[in-house]
Amino acid sequence: MTRYSWPKARPGQSVGLLGGSFDPAHSGHMAVTLAALARFGLDHVWWLVTPGNPLKSQDAAAIFRRTERARRVAAHPFVTVTGIEADLGTRYTADTLAALQRNYPRQRFVWLMGSDNLAEFHRWDRWQDIIATVPIGVLARPGSRTRGLLSPAGRLLRRHRCAPGELSLRNAPAFAFASLPLNDESSTRIRAAGQWKR
């Protein structure tokens, strides 16, 4: 079984977690990562390359290919690409967060996602537990900003809204939304253009 090295972070540092299929990674992932670092006051962002999104029926490309491509796209000193969900054997974000908090008890984690994922977040396993566990930072994605904010999870999170710059200092539940120059790149488009084979 593949073993992935686990990222290092100094105690007390804030780490944004961007979970994704990264099938393949692209400029949109990097745009939200750089915006999250700047707007949410994070020290690092870790990309968690999922073994497989529990809500997606089609198999993604092999995790080693997705991870290798993600490393090339994410060449930045404050961004680390990890396959630790494969090591942990977790697919559900609630389980991943519990394991990360056990393994990094002195880290401040923030869950990051695009507004398209916020719109679907109420379908995730134990989504309300996730909201109670880590602050959540959402980044605008074309076409889903309003849908995300009006979704069941968006409505719940809005009660805990804070300024983006305070997010990493807050205890859960906490929520911040960041607008950024919209980037309409997607893995779906890249696959449809035949530029990435599964």
Ligand SMILES: Nc1ncnc2c1ncn2[C@@H]1O[C@H](COP(=O)(O)OP(=O)(O)OP(=O)(O)O)[C@@H](O)[C@H]1O
């Ligand atoms: N262009 C973008 N703008 C904002 N958020 C994005 C963008 N691309 C990806 N994200 C966010 O990054 C995370 C991982 O995305 P993912 O790896 O599924 O890429 P994707 O382009 O959405 O893939 P697919 O088209 O296969 O659904 C998600 O939270 C998603 O919302």
Ligand SMILES: O=C(O)c1ccc[n+]([C@@H]2O[C@H](COP(=O)([O-])O)[C@@H](O)[C@H]2O)c1
């Ligand atoms: O835990 C869940 O039920 C769950 C359901 C859907 C998606 N996720 C996670 O959401 C992240 C984004 O997935 P994706 O495929 O949209 O890039 C990734 O880390 C998935 O594991 C998690």
